[in-house]
Amino acid sequence: MTSSTHTAEKTRGTAVFTCILAALAGLMFGLDIGVISGATHFIQEEFQISDRVIEWIVSSMMLGAALGALGAGWMSAALGRKRSLILGAILFVLGSVLCGFAWSPNSLIVGRFILGLAIGIASFTAPLYLAEVAPEQIRGSMISLYQLMITVGILAAFLSDTAFSYSGAWRWMLGIIAIPGVLFLIGVLVLPDSPRWLIMKGRKQQALEVLRKLRGNEEAIIQQEIRDIEEQLRIPQRGWHLFKENSNFRRSVGLGVLLQIVQQFTGMNVVMYYAPRIFEGMGYDTQAQMWFTAAVGLTNVLATFIAIFLVDRWGRKPILYTGFVVMAIGMGVVGTMMNMGTLSHGQQIFTVAMLLIFIVGFAMSAGPLIWTLCSEVQPLKGRDFGIGCSTFTNWIANMIVGATFLTLLNVIGNAATFWLYGALNAFFILLVFWLVPETKGTTLEQIERNLMSGKPLRDIGQ
Known part of the structure; x- marks a missing residue:
């Protein structure tokens, strides 16, 4: 194997690893959607609450997600895609822990709302980040991977709920997803910033450095990608x-x-x-x-x-x-x-x-x-x-x-x-x-x- 081939494979591996880490946002998304399903029966028994309160516990997450998605566009532009994902990961962990230790239906609703904010941010930012960092030849598959990870997360949540259902441990059902949340947070911390966002902020040299890590030493390809980004950014969003x-x-x-x-x-x-x-x-x-x-x-x-x-x-x-x-x-x-x-x-x-x-x-x-x-x-x-x-x-x-x-x-x-x-x-x-x-x-x-x-x-x- 020549050194250039080895470098190309290493660079491709770095790009794929970066995309997989970002796609794990879909896994967290799916976990939070699926995890409440198996817990509602046990929550209702412990707190002695009506179906109407259960509906609010379930739907409060979607209200948070709507507000999170509404602010995610501004956030991803102002703070950057990476920092937005970091904030989303922190909210995933905080919301999961609060749900696990919930002392009342109202505290559970607040925890679910925080999880919703995390989902809203992630559902907007992760596909955007993937589209901007993935090499063209694998961009479609990486974005499809994000969608697939959502369904895998839902399945994992259902299986986890099934395991805990034998003991009725609904707090563990809701709280255990803090563990993959922490792992996701650690992973996001090592992600590079999006080259497109760096160019938007006038940090072209840093964008070049990121692209060299993700695309290798193909300088002509990197320079063309920089020109394409700059050309696209000249089209204002109105x-x-x-x-x-x-x-x-x-x-x-x-x-x-x-x-x-x-x-x-x-x-x-x-x-x-x-x-x-x-x-x-x-x-x-x-x-x-x-x-x-x-x-x-x-x-x-x-x-x-x-x-x-x-x-x-x-x-x-x-x-x-x-x-x-x-x-x-x-x-x-x-x-x-x-x-x-x-x-x-x-x-x-x-x-x-x-x-x-x-x-x-x-x-x-x-x-x-x-x-x-x-x-x-x-x-x-x-x-x-x-x-x-x-x-x-x-x-x-x-x-x-x-x-x-x-x-x-x-x-x-x-x-x-x-x-x-x-x-x-x-x-x-x-x-x-x-x-x-x-x-x-x-x-x-x-x-x-x-x-x-x-x-x-x-x-x-x-």
């Missing part, structure tokens, strides 16, 4: 002004907001937050509830690979059509089975299988593709603003779903609640037909030209 002045941009922002509402009202996060309660409604005992919840997490991880494999083969709309049909059928059948009352063992297994099929439908379609479309339909000058609006909407819609599910179960019943979500998924098929463009194989520049020329939203990918 999101708010463009939103006020241009009705076509308002259409793309509106589509991004609508898509995030659609994603949340599929009912996926209802399953993620309340899976044991759902399995209780099917007639299962506590241990079975926890193991089936872990099966939900595993299905979510595996089905995500379907989207990664198919998105550039089938296109966005065919996958969304397939996903929403599967989700509508899955929710509809689950509701029908629950309407039958006491189920036989075989009927219980069939109902669980239909819920897992619903998970497959989401993970292969609306889960990853909504985020892809929200970034693709925004014009360059307003991209930060448009994605910021859709991200904020995602967390608010997420909070609404989390804060209403148990109320729906208590007011209209298990069967009607699942029928409602099934009907929503059927309606979303029509929204995809009416409004969503097919962007497969179309450049972002062509999508922007079509949008700004006034073409119907469903045609801007042509």
Whole structure:
């Protein structure tokens, strides 16, 4: 092996290691989303609280995430991507410890809110950092790794909850994620600053040094990347002004907001937050509830690979059509089975299988593709603003779903609640037909030209 080859492999290894460390933010994100699911039953027993208080404990995290995401754009620009991730990691640890030692429902809500702030910061900053430090040839896979790490984190949280459920140790369920939080914090401390952020701050020499560590001694490639960054930074972000002045941009922002509402009202996060309660409604005992919840997490991880494999083969709309049909059928059948009352063992297994099929439908379609479309339909000058609006909407819609599910179960019943979500998924098929463009194989520049020329939203990918 020549010295130049060895240096290139070492540099590539450094870049991949840097990206993997940053992608661990997705793992923390997934842990915090999944961990509450197995704890709610035991929390409710210890504090003797109502379903309404449980809803607030669950949804307070999403309120924090909405506010964290809202401030993350300013923070990542002012403090830098690395320092923002450090702050997010510190909040992960503080929130986890507070949840583990919570002495009242209110203290638990505060701890969950702090975790939400951490998630909001990480969900904005980590993909941005990855896009800016990853070499071009592995950028897509590294950003996909972040999305995959979220699902792995959810699965790990479900498995951890299952292990602690035998003793009912809900404090350990919530507090133990402080350990990976500390490890994540230590890892983030050794990350380099983003070259793009350094150039934004006039620190070009430091940006060159970082790129040499990440790209090797290919000076021509490094200098070209510096020029590309400087050229892109000359295009000002005029999101708010463009939103006020241009009705076509308002259409793309509106589509991004609508898509995030659609994603949340599929009912996926209802399953993620309340899976044991759902399995209780099917007639299962506590241990079975926890193991089936872990099966939900595993299905979510595996089905995500379907989207990664198919998105550039089938296109966005065919996958969304397939996903929403599967989700509508899955929710509809689950509701029908629950309407039958006491189920036989075989009927219980069939109902669980239909819920897992619903998970497959989401993970292969609306889960990853909504985020892809929200970034693709925004014009360059307003991209930060448009994605910021859709991200904020995602967390608010997420909070609404989390804060209403148990109320729906208590007011209209298990069967009607699942029928409602099934009907929503059927309606979303029509929204995809009416409004969503097919962007497969179309450049972002062509999508922007079509949008700004006034073409119907469903045609801007042509």
